[in-house]
Amino acid sequence: MPKLLLYVCKMTIADRAEEINEQRIGVEVFGRAPNYDPAVDGIVRSHATRLRQRLEIYFNGEGIHEPLRIEIPRGGYVPRFYPVGREANQVADVPVRADKSVETPTAELPLPRLPDPAPAPDRWFHWKWLKPFLVGLSLAAVAMAVEHHLRHDAAIASASSHSGIKQTEIERRFWGTVFPNDGRTLIVPGDSGLVLYETSTGQEVTLSDYIGGGYRDPNHIKAVAPAATQAVVLNLAGRRYTSIVDLDMSTELSHLPQWNSERAATVFARDLRPSDASASNLILIGSKEANPWVSLLEPSINFVLVSDKKWGFRFLNRHPQNGELQEYVPQEESGGIGAPAVYGDVVYLPNPSGRGMILVLGGLWMSGTQSAGNFVLDSARFSDWLKSIARPDGSIPPFELLISTKSLESSATDSTIIAKRVYSK
Template sequence: MADLIATPTKPNRRTQSPETEDDPRWQLVERIVASPSFAKSERLSSFLTCVCQLAQSGQTQNINEQYIGSVVFGRNPDYDPGIDSIVRSHASRLRHRLGQYFAEEGAEEELLLTIPKGGYIPVFEPRHPHTESSQPETPKPFPNPGIIVAAEPAPSPVSPSLPVTQETPRKTSLIRILTIALIATALVAATSIGALVLERRHARPTVAVSESVPLFWSSLFNANHKTNVILADSGLVILQNLTRRRITLDTYLNGDYLKNLPPTAYPVAQTINLGIRRYTSIVDVNIQNRLFRMPGLDLDRTQFRYARDLRMDDIKQGNLVLLGTYESTPWVQLFEPSMNFYFENDLAAGVFSIVNRAPRPGEQPKYDALNNDPEHTVYGLVAYRPSLSGSENVLILEGQSMAGTETAADFVFDDGYLLPFLRSIRNPDGSIPYFELLLRSRSIGVEASRLEIIASRIENR
């Protein structure tokens, strides 16, 4: 029987004891979360408050990805951090935001607060080392001290400017910090590398915000709506190729697609555990990383979810980004009936096609992606659609293969392609109408051709 995990209580910085509230370290935390850099980001503030409270109460064993994901971000206690990187991605932004705070409104702070890479345990240290002739009053430790304090270089064995818990030598504290950092680093080494790119403590060189952010991306990622970015279930594609039959959204949701497998497919599916394994595409991971690297994009209310973890309630509320075709992300099937272009895989014939419901002059009713194509033609589709409720927006990036999905992603992330298109279709009020783009790219040998739009549909045009 699986172990039962109690649902932890959300952090509340108003429940501190008077003794804690008088501690300079906790007062620093309060100033940070009340600052302009944090005031508009409830999640980053909750993240920081949570880890500081846990450290304050001596619960450093709970300062881990699984616990933070459950308490701060509302994930199930048994969720898989290897697939859902929400804690790592927010930790990256938290480190950057802390660096911004101490470089700007907290420039005069005498005490620094950092979250070292490789873990989530808060560390306090003085901004400027104190000399023997200047020894300020030692800050009073928390009632049950647990926050690690980085020891500063000093001629004496114990720094007079910081409290030492239980008379432990500085060397022990440093070993503890290094041990935790090394263990945590080893655990996250196999996860998405892109989420670590943003982890820079101090202010980075200013990067101009692209025109595409306010023009297009802010309609999908903003402070007023939550957004789910759905990573593909690549194991589902393997299963459909083995069974030669399509899996509908209904059977995907109720799990019936794993029942009554054909005899030839069952041993393989059982061997690689397609029902429980969580495979996704490296292209989808790269798209996630490209979102994190985009200057000016507000991702505070964004969650990255595995297709199998989603439910209808998630689809009905907030913005949505779907990566992959109906084969790997069955949720696309909800939007295909209202789309002019959609993908169709004839598993029996082995032909993957893009169907054009209403061909215009010069367009084909079908565009077949052939395995033996000497020009290696790749098709991708970008669809910007209204949500099921009609009050939010949906972006679908898909292709007949990983290369096709990457083609769609290359178009929306490259301002050289995206901006001229957006400028050509925007409404008089500056808004962007809903649209669908069928893209094609060819490669011969090692030379890849430029992306081209071979068909499009713009709402009200």
């Protein structure tokens, strides 16, 4: 939001308001590819909605005495500036036009709005207003930081007493590291549309292609499965689909006592930016085929998901230890419920940027991913595991777990830890 606010204000002050539109903001502010489709990717609209709400709350509250007010009218992204005091009924004479990328206002809250003043007969907006304008922005940032700190403390206290989730001391310690008081945490569900794209084309999408959106270029597709067409594949790649398993897991994680909406958020995999990924704690749901961000940790991971001609994928054990297999492939079991054994993995390693930790909950098929999520959210089992690896000072070292589970109608049933790694560094 700060980047968006500064961008549209600078463009307007520089008399370039005609160039402000959703497509350009997506490219310049959010790092989208030049050919991205705003109708599919609504990151600009969602941030603009939140920014309007924050501006209105600020200028009707802590910022009521600011020398200059800022409003971004609905239906566009060009800001309007209003002086406070004797000129309060005059509007800045800056170019304002209707944006062709009109937003859908249905998601906006009915917050009070400033009245629309009549146009000023004389131009009053000169560079003399630039200094108080920037001062206003600075004061707004300070006020929001103070407000955030107070709301954060209140949210933590409220969550601990009202979440209804009972945790052991070691669980609180672990989740307190994943959702730190002085950092930011992003939950990133997988992109099911990407999986459909990769299945239909036989091509794996790298993280760099995913971030840049190059895989959605028709020229990038080398082949398409007989049952599909290029148009259908590209349409699937552009959709915002995620699995019900990822959705359920994200919901449960957001109900943990340590969750604080001022410090944590759920972000669709395609909306995550490298700058946010490197500066945050991450919870990545799904394998790298659904969530390419998992590849950030792949050089350090021992249990790696690789392609398999029969089952689609299998787990490769890079450094087998006594009693372990080099490969873990789904196994059909006779008798009983006849469900195949599949695998999930829980990975807890430092963010390669050196800032925070990354928790990966993935696996073979949805049932494998579900087994990973079920394990960390099972208080008794997860507490026992954490106690078994805790350091003398009580801190939790980085680790990997490979879990075997039974897949019944794509749902995980009973599960068992079959391999593990605990790292001293």
